[in-house]
Amino acid sequence: MDCEEQKDTEAKAPSVVDRYYTRWYRADMKGKPCEDHCILQHSNRICVVTLAETHPILQNDRTIKSINYQISNGCSRLNNKVSGKSKRGGQFLTDFAPLCRITCTDETEYTIYSCIRGRLLEVNECILETPSLLLEKPSTEGYIAVILPKFEETKSITENLLSREEFEKVLSKRAVAQPQPS
Amino acid sequence: MLPLKEKDKPIVQKLLAAGCCARCVLRFCCVSVHAAYRQPPQVRLHYSPGFKLGASGENNKSHDAAGSDAHEEPPSKRAKLEPGASGDMSGEDAAAVAGQRDEELRVCVVCVGVLQELCDATQASKVCVRVCSQMCWGLFSAVDELTCPFWILQHSCWLHVKKELREKSAKLDKDDVVQVKEAFKWVMQGLVAKELGGSTLCSQSKFEVGVEFSHPETDADCHFLASTCPDCFKPTKNKQSVFTRMAVVKALEKIPEDRHSPCPPRRPSSSCVPLDVQCLHASVFVAGRYNKFCRSLPQTPWLIDGERRMESSVEELIAAPVLSSFRAAGFNFSSSGREDVDVRTLGNGRPFAMELLNPHRSSFSTAQMKQLQETINKSSDKIRVRDLQIVSREAMSRMKEGEEEKTKSYTALVWTLKPIRRDDISFIDDIQDLTLDQKTPLRVLHRRALAVRHRVIHSMSARFLDSHHFYLSLKTQAGTYIKEFVHGDFGRTKPNMCELLKTDTDILELDVESVDVDWPPSIPE
Ligand SMILES: [Zn+2]
Numbered sequence: 001m002d003c004e005e006q007k008d009t010e011a012k013a014p015s016v017v018d019r020y021y022t023r024w025y026r027a028d029m030k031g032k033p034c035e036d037h038c039i040l041q042h043s044n045r046i047c048v049v050t051l052a053e054t055h056p057i058l059q060n061d062r063t064i065k066s067i068n069y070q071i072s073n074g075c076s077r078l079n080n081k082v083s084g085k086s087k088r089g090g091q092f093l094t095d096f097a098p099l100c101r102i103t104c105t106d107e108t109e110y111t112i113y114s115c116i117r118g119r120l121l122e123v124n125e126c127i128l129e130t131p132s133l134l135l136e137k138p139s140t141e142g143y144i145a146v147i148l149p150k151f152e153e154t155k156s157i158t159e160n161l162l163s164r165e166e167f168e169k170v171l172s173k174r175a176v177a178q179p180q181p182s
Numbered sequence: 183m184l185p186l187k188e189k190d191k192p193i194v195q196k197l198l199a200a201g202c203c204a205r206c207v208l209r210f211c212c213v214s215v216h217a218a219y220r221q222p223p224q225v226r227l228h229y230s231p232g233f234k235l236g237a238s239g240e241n242n243k244s245h246d247a248a249g250s251d252a253h254e255e256p257p258s259k260r261a262k263l264e265p266g267a268s269g270d271m272s273g274e275d276a277a278a279v280a281g282q283r284d285e286e287l288r289v290c291v292v293c294v295g296v297l298q299e300l301c302d303a304t305q306a307s308k309v310c311v312r313v314c315s316q317m318c319w320g321l322f323s324a325v326d327e328l329t330c331p332f333w334i335l336q337h338s339c340w341l342h343v344k345k346e347l348r349e350k351s352a353k354l355d356k357d358d359v360v361q362v363k364e365a366f367k368w369v370m371q372g373l374v375a376k377e378l379g380g381s382t383l384c385s386q387s388k389f390e391v392g393v394e395f396s397h398p399e400t401d402a403d404c405h406f407l408a409s410t411c412p413d414c415f416k417p418t419k420n421k422q423s424v425f426t427r428m429a430v431v432k433a434l435e436k437i438p439e440d441r442h443s444p445c446p447p448r449r450p451s452s453s454c455v456p457l458d459v460q461c462l463h464a465s466v467f468v469a470g471r472y473n474k475f476c477r478s479l480p481q482t483p484w485l486i487d488g489e490r491r492m493e494s495s496v497e498e499l500i501a502a503p504v505l506s507s508f509r510a511a512g513f514n515f516s517s518s519g520r521e522d523v524d525v526r527t528l529g530n531g532r533p534f535a536m537e538l539l540n541p542h543r544s545s546f547s548t549a550q551m552k553q554l555q556e557t558i559n560k561s562s563d564k565i566r567v568r569d570l571q572i573v574s575r576e577a578m579s580r581m582k583e584g585e586e587e588k589t590k591s592y593t594a595l596v597w598t599l600k601p602i603r604r605d606d607i608s609f610i611d612d613i614q615d616l617t618l619d620q621k622t623p624l625r626v627l628h629r630r631a632l633a634v635r636h637r638v639i640h641s642m643s644a645r646f647l648d649s650h651h652f653y654l655s656l657k658t659q660a661g662t663y664i665k666e667f668v669h670g671d672f673g674r675t676k677p678n679m680c681e682l683l684k685t686d687t688d689i690l691e692l693d694v695e696s697v698d699v700d701w702p703p704s705i706p707e
Pocket of ligand 1: 202204290292293294
C-alpha cells in the first residue's frame, strides 16, 4: 500500500561516511599550502585516503589530465596485491609515502600521500578511467586508496592528524591570513 | 579362568619373577578375553564373589591401600584357586602361580596397582558416587587415561619379555600387548554398571567416565626420559605437559635398549593414587530457526577492545535456556549466514545450530523440546525460535551445504538524494538476474580477504513511499551484500542503486524476509 504522505526529507539522514567513519585531516601536506588530505577511518580501523574538499585540485574548476600511481621507476601502487585475511604482500606505507601524482590540465602537479602508517590494501583504479569522479565525489567514489593500519597502532596513527574541529580552526585562520579573492 | 597355554609358561614365569600382577601377566600374554580379566585372579581371591558393594563412598575413604583389604576378607578363600582356573595349564604351573601369591600381593611393577586394588568393586563404587553426582542418564562407557610413567613401565616390561613373546608367536608385537587402560576398562565396566543399578554399558556410548591416577614415585622416570631425549619434549602452546603419549612413545623408541631405565622395572613401594573421576559426554547438537525483531541486537556478543558494545545477542538469548536445560558446559553457535546488528530477520527465520559441549543431560522428548522453545520465546521479545530439535552432527553440515546457491529475500528502505516520482523507480521491477561485482565491503575488509565476488540479484521490486524514499524488495543469491548494493560502498560494488537511479542512494533499514534453506526440517506448531 503506497502512501504519498511526505516524509521529512529535508532533514537528511547522516550519510554512509557520517555513520561509519571518522574524518581526520592533514593540512598543508609537506608544507605545501592548502594541500589538505582527509582520512576516513572506519570503526573497524580501515582507512580511506581522500582529498579534503579544500585541496587545490578541487578548486577553481580544475580539470584532471592524468593520475599516475607509478610513484617511482621501481614502484607502482597498481602492482599492490594483498592475499588472505591477513592481507599478506601489501606494500607497507609510512605517513609521507606518496600514493599517486595528479596532473591537472593547467600542468599543475600534486602528490597525494598516505598520511598514516599501514598496509596498502587497494588503490582506486576507477579514477584512472573516470578522473572526473575525483572532482565530483572526492569523499566517496573518488577516493585515492584504502589502508589498513596495524591493529596496535589503530589509535596512535591519528595522533598526528587533525580532527574535523581542529581542521575547521585551521581553515578559519587561513581565511583571515589570506582572504580569498572574492 | 586364565586362558593360558603351555607355550605361555616361559613368559608367565619370567613376568611373575619380575613382579607383575596376574592381570599384567594376562596382558603381556596378549589375552584379549574380557572375562579372564573380570575373574578375580588367584592372587586376589580375597575379593570373594560375595563381597558386598553396599559401602558408600564416605565409608571407603580410608580404604585406599592393599593392606586394608586383609581384614575384610574371609581368610579361607585366600588359598583357594578359582574353579576351573587352570583349564589349559598343568597343575604344576597353577601351583607355581599360587606360589607367587604372597609375592604378588605387593604392588605390581607394571601397572603400579591400577589393575590390582584400584580395579575392584570398591573402586567402582567410588567412581559411581562421582558419576551420579555429575550426570543424569544411563548409557556410558568407562575409560581411564594413563600418563607418562605407565608408558615407560610398559615399555621396560615389554623389553623384558620380548624374546619369549616372539618365541611364542612370531606375529606378536608390542601392539598386541593388552593396554592397561583396556584391561582396566574390561574389569571396571561391569562393576560400575552393576553399581549404577542397571545402567547399560556399551562401547559405542557417547558418555565416557575418565579415571585419573598419579604415581609420584615413578615421576622421576619421565625426567630420565626428558634428559635422555630432550628433542622429543619440546613445549607446545596448547599442551599442559610436554609428556604427551605421542612424545613418550616416540622417545621410548629412540632410546637404545641397553640404556633404558631398569628392565624389568623396579618394584615400587606404593601403588597409584586415584586422582579424579571425570565425566564427559559427547556433544549434543540442537538446531532451529530464529527471528530477530530488534535493530540493536547483534547475532553474537559484540566486543570492541574487549569491551561489550551491546547488552545481549541472539546467540546468548537462545543459548542461556538451552544450556541450563542440557546442563552443558559450553556451546558453539553457527547459522546459515548472519545479519548485521541493525537488521531484522523476519519470515520463517534463519536456520541455526548449536553444539552443546559436555551436556549432563542428553535425552529430551519432542514435548520437552517444545517446552524449551517456549521458555526461550517467553524470555525475550527481541527474538523468537521455531523448529527447535536435536539433530546429529552429520545433519548439521546440511546447513552449510550449498549455502552459496541458496537464495535470500530482503526488504530495504532506500533514500534518494534527488526527489523521485512513482514512475522513476518502476523500471526496477523489470530487472532480472542482475550480476554484481562486489569488492569485499570496507566494513568487513579488516577480517575478510580482499576479492571481487560475483553475486546475482534474481529479482527486485520497488514500492514508492515518498519523493525521497521507497521500499526495495530483493531476492538474491546468498552472500550478496545488500547495503553495499544500495549505497555503492565508494563505488566498490558495481552496478549499484546509485548508478541505476543516477543519484546518491542510501539504505536506512533492512529486513531479511526469508533464508531459503530447507534445514532443519520444520516442526508443525
Ligand atoms: Zn599389574
